[in-house]
Amino acid sequence: MKKSALILSILSAGLLALFSSCSKIAPEKRLIPLETNVGGDKRTVLLEDFTGEKCVNCPKAALAIHDIQQLFGNNVVAVGLHGTTVFTPEGSTLYTPEAAAYYERFANGVGLPTGIINRTKFPGRNALSINEFGTWSGLIKGLLDSKPRIFEIKASTTHNGIDEVTANVTVKKYGNSENLPKDLMLQVWVIEDGITGIPQEGAEDKYNYVHNHVLRGSLNGIWGEAIALDKEVSYTASLEKIDDIANCHLVAFVYDSNTMEVYEATSIAIK
Numbered sequence: 001m002k003k004s005a006l007i008l009s010i011l012s013a014g015l016l017a018l019f020s021s022c023s024k025i026a027p028e029k030r031l032i033p034l035e036t037n038v039g040g041d042k043r044t045v046l047l048e049d050f051t052g053e054k055c056v057n058c059p060k061a062a063l064a065i066h067d068i069q070q071l072f073g074n075n076v077v078a079v080g081l082h083g084t085t086v087f088t089p090e091g092s093t094l095y096t097p098e099a100a101a102y103y104e105r106f107a108n109g110v111g112l113p114t115g116i117i118n119r120t121k122f123p124g125r126n127a128l129s130i131n132e133f134g135t136w137s138g139l140i141k142g143l144l145d146s147k148p149r150i151f152e153i154k155a156s157t158t159h160n161g162i163d164e165v166t167a168n169v170t171v172k173k174y175g176n177s178e179n180l181p182k183d184l185m186l187q188v189w190v191i192e193d194g195i196t197g198i199p200q201e202g203a204e205d206k207y208n209y210v211h212n213h214v215l216r217g218s219l220n221g222i223w224g225e226a227i228a229l230d231k232e233v234s235y236t237a238s239l240e241k242i243d244d245i246a247n248c249h250l251v252a253f254v255y256d257s258n259t260m261e262v263y264e265a266t267s268i269a270i271k
Helices: 013-019 058-075 097-106 133-146
Strands: 045-051 076-082 114-117 151-159 164-173 184-192 214-218 233-238 248-256 262-269
Touching (some): 045 058, 045 097, 045 133, 076 097, 076 184, 076 248, 076 262, 097 214, 114 133, 151 262, 164 184
Parallel strands (some): 045 076
Antiparallel strands (some): 045 114, 151 164, 164 233, 184 214, 184 248, 248 262
């Protein structure tokens, strides 16, 4: 996949002022402990974390995501999206045009860190994105408890040992699910763990901070492609920003082309 150029609109002075500091999060809102029950017929939820190396509160959100993954296991797929130039230092390799497009669509003008869960707006909230990362776990649990799984995603990968990745993906109906949504889209990403050497503001040791589940690129375009059930599709792309293919995972998810709601996600190691 060739490098893409993304021309961003000039931000207003007011927006720059908003971005000059990360969202202020009260201590009591940073993490809400809870008991959980996952697996079985539960969905796998997509958590998109809009983050940046200049964001002083983003390491706290990353810790919250770590706890969420410990709590829910494979029922949560987390992806770090570096898509704002204001929070991206010069020379950074973490910024991607895809992340910039998602930020503009789902969280434009919102301070970081912020996240979206299955691209769903929750009751009582005015916006899709949620700055209070301590509430993410409770919202995820509520979603898992209230919405049964309706799709399953089968995926496999191969690679050329450098940066070219091939994915084979099939979306199927799960179990006896009925009245399934129409107009489905499939998105296929590559994310990378264990990226070091890039300073992270707000971290205790910002020069040895480890960036995980960072979006490296898409195999099928910024918004994916329309998908039919039970039909295997294959995508191949060269992702030039990858540091180590051994630290990469494939992320695939199916979503509604009209509402953008994510119905199911999966993540597998690239082998």
